Structures are given as C-alpha cells and as structure tokens.
Amino acid sequence: MTKIVALEGLTKTFPGGVTAVDDLSLDIREGEFVTLLGPSGCGKTTTLRLIAGFEVPDRGRIVLAGRDVTDDPPYKRAVNTVFQDYALFPHMNVAQNVGYGLRIAGVPKEEISRRVVDTLRMVDLLEKIEARPAQLSGGQKQRVGLARAIIRRPKLLLLDEPLSALDVKLREAMQVELKHLHQKLGITFLLVTHDQKEALVLSDRVVVMDRGRIVQAGTPAELYDHPATPYVADFIGTSNLIRGRLVKCAEGQASVAAGPVVVRAHMNGALFSPGAPVLISIRPEKVLLIEPGIALPEETNRIPGTVIESFFHGNAVRVAVNIGQEEPFLVDMQLQRSLSGAGVPGPGTAVTLAVHVASVSIFADASAEPRAS
Amino acid sequence: MRLKQRRRVFAIGILSGPLLWTLAFMFIPYSIMFAYSFFTRKFPTFVPDFQIGNYITLFADPQYYQVLLRTLKIGVFTTIFSLILAYPLAYFLVFKIRSPRLRTALYIAVIVPLWVSYLLRAYTWKTILGSQGVLNSFLVWTGLLDQPSDLFLYNQFAMVLTLTYIFVPFMVMPIYTALEKIPRSLIDASKDLGVGRIHTFLLVTVPLSLPGILAGATFTFCLTIGDFVAPFLVGGANGAMIATVVQSQFGTALNWPLGSALSIVLLIIVLTIISLSDRVERAGRLDLA
Numbered sequence: 310m311t312k313i314v315a316l317e318g319l320t321k322t323f324p325g326g327v328t329a330v331d332d333l334s335l336d337i338r339e340g341e342f343v344t345l346l347g348p349s350g351c352g353k354t355t356t357l358r359l360i361a362g363f364e365v366p367d368r369g370r371i372v373l374a375g376r377d378v379t380d381d382p383p384y385k386r387a388v389n390t391v392f393q394d395y396a397l398f399p400h401m402n403v404a405q406n407v408g409y410g411l412r413i414a415g416v417p418k419e420e421i422s423r424r425v426v427d428t429l430r431m432v433d434l435l436e437k438i439e440a441r442p443a444q445l446s447g448g449q450k451q452r453v454g455l456a457r458a459i460i461r462r463p464k465l466l467l468l469d470e471p472l473s474a475l476d477v478k479l480r481e482a483m484q485v486e487l488k489h490l491h492q493k494l495g496i497t498f499l500l501v502t503h504d505q506k507e508a509l510v511l512s513d514r515v516v517v518m519d520r521g522r523i524v525q526a527g528t529p530a531e532l533y534d535h536p537a538t539p540y541v542a543d544f545i546g547t548s549n550l551i552r553g554r555l556v557k558c559a560e561g562q563a564s565v566a567a568g569p570v571v572v573r574a575h576m577n578g579a580l581f582s583p584g585a586p587v588l589i590s591i592r593p594e595k596v597l598l599i600e601p602g603i604a605l606p607e608e609t610n611r612i613p614g615t616v617i618e619s620f621f622h623g624n625a626v627r628v629a630v631n632i633g634q635e636e637p638f639l640v641d642m643q644l645q646r647s648l649s650g651a652g653v654p655g656p657g658t659a660v661t662l663a664v665h666v667a668s669v670s671i672f673a674d675a676s677a678e679p680r681a682s
Numbered sequence: 683m684r685l686k687q688r689r690r691v692f693a694i695g696i697l698s699g700p701l702l703w704t705l706a707f708m709f710i711p712y713s714i715m716f717a718y719s720f721f722t723r724k725f726p727t728f729v730p731d732f733q734i735g736n737y738i739t740l741f742a743d744p745q746y747y748q749v750l751l752r753t754l755k756i757g758v759f760t761t762i763f764s765l766i767l768a769y770p771l772a773y774f775l776v777f778k779i780r781s782p783r784l785r786t787a788l789y790i791a792v793i794v795p796l797w798v799s800y801l802l803r804a805y806t807w808k809t810i811l812g813s814q815g816v817l818n819s820f821l822v823w824t825g826l827l828d829q830p831s832d833l834f835l836y837n838q839f840a841m842v843l844t845l846t847y848i849f850v851p852f853m854v855m856p857i858y859t860a861l862e863k864i865p866r867s868l869i870d871a872s873k874d875l876g877v878g879r880i881h882t883f884l885l886v887t888v889p890l891s892l893p894g895i896l897a898g899a900t901f902t903f904c905l906t907i908g909d910f911v912a913p914f915l916v917g918g919a920n921g922a923m924i925a926t927v928v929q930s931q932f933g934t935a936l937n938w939p940l941g942s943a944l945s946i947v948l949l950i951i952v953l954t955i956i957s958l959s960d961r962v963e964r965a966g967r968l969d970l971a
Contacts, residue, residue, distance in 0.1 A: 382873065384874070396867035398871070410876045414876055
C-alpha cells in the first residue's frame with residue numbers, strides 16, 4: 310500500500326529545554342489505523358500537534374501524501390483533528406460546527422447542508438442538528454467533533470485522546486463505533502492515547518513511545534506477545550517482571566536464576582552470555598495454578614509458591630503468589646463457572662505455577678548495567 | 683435556636699450594614715432628587731410642587747438638549763476610540779505574550795494609571811495640548827508650525843482624547859478577561875478546519891470576546907457621559923456636558939429643580955444602557971468550559 314504520511318527525524322524541544330519529540334521517524338500507510346501509545350509526557354501529543362501544524366519542529370520533515378508540509382500552516386494541511394476537549398464552537402449549533410470548514414471554503418450552501426446531514430447520520434447524531442454544544446452530553450459532543458473532522462475527507466484523521474473524557478461504558482461503545490467508522494471511511498487514522506486497552510482494540514499498528522522516541526511499533530498481538538523491552542511489557546497489559554541472572558544457554562533456551570527459582574525461556578534469537586543480568590516477563594493469564602506434585606510436560610516451567618491473597622474481578626480472580634521475589638507474582642484465573650470462587654486457593658496455600666517456556670519473555674536488564682548513551 | 687433560625691439571623695446581621703448604607707446614602711438622596719425634579723423654581727429659591735415643566739424645558743430648550751446630544755456623541759466617540767485601542771492591546775497581551783509573568787506585568791502596567799489621581803491625568807492633557815504645551819513646542823521645533831496653535835485644546839477632540847486616555851483601562855480589563863477565557867483549542871480547531879487567521883479571528887475570536895467588548899463599552903460609555911472634569915479642564919466654551927450643566931444648575935444658576943431633572947435623565951440613560959447590556963450579555967452567554 311502507498312505511504313500517506315512520512316515523519317523523518319522529527320525533533321521538538323520546548324523552551325525550558327524539554328525535548329518532547331526526539332529524532333522520531335515513522336511511516337504510515339494509506340488506510341491504516343495507527344496508535345501512538347505512551348504515558349503522559351512521552352511526546353505522543355506533541356507528535357500529533359506537529360503533524361496538525363500547531364507546533365513547528367526544530368528539525369525533521371513531515372511529508373503528507375507526497376508533499377512536504379513541514380512549513381505549511383495548519384489550515385493548508387489535508388489533515389483534521391478530533392480534540393480531547395471536543396473544541397466545539399460554543400456560539401454555533403451542531404450543523405454550523407460541522408459545516409464550518411466547508412462554509413469558509415466556499416462550498417455551495419445546498420452541498421454543505423447535504424454533506425452535514427450525511428455526516429451527522431454517519432455518527433448517528435442527526436436528531437441534534439439544531440442543538441447547541443452546551444445542550445449535548447460528552448459522548449454527543451465527541452460525535453460532533455468527529456463529524457466536523459471527517460466532513461472534509463482529510464487524508465489523515467488525527468485523534469487526540471478523543472475518548473478519555475468519557476465514562477467506561479460509553480468509551481467502549483465509542484471504540485467499536487470508531488473502528489467501524491474507520492472501516493467505512495477508508496481514511497487513515499492516527500490516534501493518540503495512554504490507554505493501552507484502547508490501543509490494542511482499535512489499531513492495526515501500535516507505536517509505543519517513551520521520552521520522545523519510538524520504543525516499539527507493531528501489531529497489537531506482536532506487542533503483547535513479543536514486547537521488545539521491559540518498558541513495553543510493563544506498559545501493555547500486566548506483566549510479572551522478575552530480575553535474574555542467566556545461568557545456561559542451550560538449544561535456543563535460556564535458564565534464568567532468580568532467587569530460589571530457575572525459569573526457562575525461549576531465546577527468540579536474542580544473544581546473552583552466561584552470567585548476564587536479565588529481566589524475564591510473564592503475563593498473569595498465561596500461568597496455571599496447580600496443586601504441587603502434578604506431573605507437567607517437559608516444555609513447562611514449574612515454580613513453587615505460597616498464596617498471599619486474591620482479588621475478585623468478576624470474570625477472573627487475580628491471585629498474588631509469593632515465589633521468593635521482592636514483588637508478589639500475579640496469576641489470573643479465569644472463572645468459567647459462577648461461584649467458582651470456591652476453587653480459589655486461600656492465603657497460605659502451597660501451590661505450583663505452571664508456565665510454558667514460550668510464554669516467558671527475556672530481556673537484557675538495562676538497570677543493572679550503565680546505559681550506552 | 684434552631685440552625686435554620688440562626689442562619690437567618692446571621693444573614694440579616696451581615697446584610698444590615700451595607701443595606702443601611704445604601705438606604706441612607708443612595709436610595710434616600712436619589713428619592714429627594716427625584717422629588718426636587720418636580721419642584722417649581724421661585725428665584726432665588728424653589729417651592730414644593732408636582733409639575734413636569736423642568737423636563738419639558740430640558741427637551742424643548744436647545745441649550746439643554748444640545749448638551750445632552752453632545753454628551754452622547756462624546757460618549758460614543760470615546761467608546762469607539764477606547765475599543766480601537768483596547769482590543770489590539772488585550773489581544774496582544776493574551777495571545778502574543780508567551781511568558782505568563784511578562785503578561786501579568788504588562789497587564790498591571792495598563793491598570794496602574796487608574797491608581798493615579800484622575801484629576802491629575804486629565805490635567806496632563808491640558809499641559810500637553812495647551813498653547814505652551816509639549817505638542818505645540820514640538821511642532822514649532824520641527825518647523826511644522828510657525829507659532830503655537832490654540833486649536834488643540836478647548837474643543838470636543840481634546841475631550842474625546844482625554845476621556846479615551848482616562849477610560850481605556852476600563853475597556854482593556856473586560857476584553858482581556860474575555861479573550862483569556864477562550865480555549866486555545868478553539869483557535870486550533872478553526873485553523874485545523876482549513877480556516878485562515880483572519881477568518882478565524884472574525885468568526886471565532888471576536889464573537890467569543892463579545893461579552894468583554896460589551897462590558898467594556900458599557901463601562902466606558904457610562905463613565906464618559908457622567909464626566910465633568912474633562913469638559914472643565916479641556917472642553918472650553920462649547921465643551922459643556924450634562925454633568926457640567928448639572929453642576930452649574932446646583933451652583934451659580936441656583937436652579938435645583940432643573941438640575942435634578944437633568945440628573946434623573948442622566949440616571950435613566952445609564953440604567954437603561956446597563957440593563958440592556960446585561961440582558962444582551964445574558965442572552966449570548968456561552969459555555970466555554
């Protein structure tokens with residue numbers, strides 16, 4: 310597919326010396342749904358504002374549909390933004406808000422009203438066409454913001470944490486709608502969020518950012534199952550991070566000693582010398598809690614532990630197990646039957662954790678040795 | 683005592699001071715003045731009566747209604763010039779000054795003249811515009827004038843200039859506040875939708891700062907039409923405004939009933955403008971949050 314956006318070595322430093330975006334390069338294909346994911350202050354919003362033209366980069370280029378737009382003001386770029394705080398014009402009604410850009414562009418009146426009606430129907434808000442923003446709920450305001458941004462058929466739609474101000478139920482419903490809208494319109498979407506769940510649900514590709522740089526980019530499944538760094542493993546989903554030392558490498562398998570336990574992991578092509586400090590990461594839901602003494606297949610790690618406490622989550626129970634590390638090890642037990650809380654081992658019970666070797670990720674322990682930079 | 687009663691006693695206790703003050707020094711004097719405006723003049727004094735002759739005089743005698751019209755004209759001009767000066771200034775402070783500290787400092791610099799005696803500030807223009815003043819000296823020095831001119835002082839231009847100078851902070855303050863309240867994301871959104879700077883200013887910034895413009899215009903106009911220092915210092919023979927005439931009616935002319943009627947007319951004009959502006963502001967009130 311063709312490239313619609315190319316960011317080349319973007320750098321932005323704010324007065325006061327904070328480098329929000331640091332030599333960032335990223336290509337986005339036409340029709341893709343890409344998410345910039347990271348905690349607040351990682352530079353994701355600044356990247357979005359650079360593409361929209363609200364900020365000017367210190368270095369680097371922004372190419373949009375083959376055209377260098379780095380020095381174009383926002384109103385000359387074929388991108389539109391959905392704002393976090395909606396940014397609806399309070400002195401205009403819904404129809405005027407949605408048709409605003411077209412009106413100034415000199416589109417004939419009949420065409421404007423036809424397109425406004427079409428677009429509002431698309432976001433399911435036609436009945437509020439006469440309403441003022443102040444009369445709308447948060448979810449409705451965001452639909453207006455969305456309609457206003459897509460009516461001009463931009464080459465790229467930028468979404469700046471568009472759902473973060475909505476409550477959980479509404480947010481999940483809007484996520485589904487957003488995904489459907491993306492499929493229907495065929496416009497390229499670039500979403501910024503700190504909500505990893507949202508990123509996983511919506512995106513074709515997730516770009517994880519930290520301190521102005523891209524840490525890892527890939528499909529949601531790639532990021533979840535094969536995080537490139539402990540930072541990604543920790544930020545996306547929940548991970549048990551265990552610090553240890555590599556004791557043996559053989560046949561693509563590493564053995565890591567962490568306190569009293571030894572855990573085997575697939576190397577996945579990574580290279581470590583024996584004795585190297587490493588981090589291993591295990592997802593809570595990839596672990597089975599079994600009674601000690603039950604036989605396990607060869608490819609499975611067996612870690613003994615003692616239950617500390619458990620937390621009821623409705624669809625699952627999260628059990629904290631002491632396996633001789635600083636932090637308790639978390640295990641998620643899916644509850645297939647109701648009242649199966651009865652099967653959850655109580656505090657003090659001796660248990661065994663069963664983890665498949667392929668479910669263990671292994672990283673170099675960056676905190677144990679000084680950074681190269 | 684029960685909590686509800688105690689709260690009521692407390693509320694009355696707090697309100698009684700300002701209430702008594704307003705009653706004694708606002709409501710009663712205005713009532714007396716209102717009554718005076720119907721009295722009949724019997725030189726050198728006046729007798730209680732109930733007739734509207736004083737009001738008829740005001741609107742029939744050109745000497746009075748022309749002063750009234752001139753006052754309104756000067757009020758309108760002062761308001762317009764204040765707006766022309768204040769809007770760009772407030773806009774510059776809010777949108778172009780990036781450092782909050784510098785912005786506050788400059789804003790205070792705009793407000794500080796209000797702490798200087800109002801009489802002194804009006805008098806300043808007398809010394810600037812006078813025949814021996816700074817302006818004349820400068821023009822003679824540059825050779826633009828052969829000899830000092832009397833044309834700068836004692837006319838309506840001088841009054842509008844002086845009043846604009848004095849009241850411009852009252853215009854800057856509400857416009858500054860209104861502009862500051864406009865979320866930056868609205869300006870971004872407008873540009874994002876393909877709308878350039880000028881249209882964004884006219885279609886987003888100006889409409890959203892209208893409450894500030896309205897408040898500033900109301901302040902400036904109402905303060906201007908009640909002023910008597912500017913006509914006294916820089917207005918000259920044809921520069922009388924309502925307040926000047928009121929002063930002379932209560933003073934040298936010894937016609938308290940007519941002066942009262944004039945004051946009541948001024949009061950009604952001001953109250954009308956304030957309530958109109960309040961109603962428009964309410965109707966157009968927007969949720970910027």
